[in-house]
Amino acid sequence: MQSEFRMDLGSCPLNPVTVTEYMSEDHQAIDRLLAAAARAASAGDRADAEVKFAAYEERLKRHVRLEEELLFPLFAVRTGISGGPTSVLREEHEELRRVLAEAREAAASMPAFAEALTGLGRMVGEHCVREERVLFPMLDRQLLPNERAALVARLERE
Numbered sequence: 049m050q051s052e053f054r055m056d057l058g059s060c061p062l063n064p065v066t067v068t069e070y071m072s073e074d075h076q077a078i079d080r081l082l083a084a085a086a087r088a089a090s091a092g093d094r095a096d097a098e099v100k101f102a103a104y105e106e107r108l109k110r111h112v113r114l115e116e117e118l119l120f121p122l123f124a125v126r127t128g129i130s131g132g133p134t135s136v137l138r139e140e141h142e143e144l145r146r147v148l149a150e151a152r153e154a155a156a157s158m159p160a161f162a163e164a165l166t167g168l169g170r171m172v173g174e175h176c177v178r179e180e181r182v183l184f185p186m187l188d189r190q191l192l193p194n195e196r197a198a199l200v201a202r203l204e205r206e
């Protein structure tokens with residue numbers, strides 16, 4: 049029992065102390081919103097699916113904004129790497145915006161919407177894994193503990 053409890057805490061920190069933890073938790077929250085929208089679409093409930101998709105889209109756009117306006121520029125300053133990983137991730141964000149718009153258009157037909165949401169989830173998942181395993185840990189390592197804490201507090205506020 050106790051080890052299960054520890055596992056829960058490990059996968060979902062109550063108080064994120066690193067950028068990686070904060071952004072990973074946010075990725076999980078975003079995934080849950082998408083799963084809820086996909087469930088409603090699969091059940092054929094268009095009104096519910098659209099409301100849930102709107103919540104998903106809003107949260108995902110906030111997440112992307114935090115990365116593009118705050119985390120990627122800071123990554124470039126601290127690591128001295130200005131192209132490379134962040135330019136690939138920015139291109140993926142562009143692709144993501146395009147697929148989001150396509151999914152919104154697919155909402156006229158529930159089976160097509162459910163399928164579009166599944167594709168979107170796969171794409172976002174692969175993108176997020178790269179951020180969680182590579183980019184955010186690299187950024188965390190460049191920050192002093194007090195800087196990390198201040199940045200996490202700012203992410204929570206924004």
Ligand SMILES: [Fe+2]
Nearest residue numbers: 112115137179
């Ligand atoms: Fe991203």
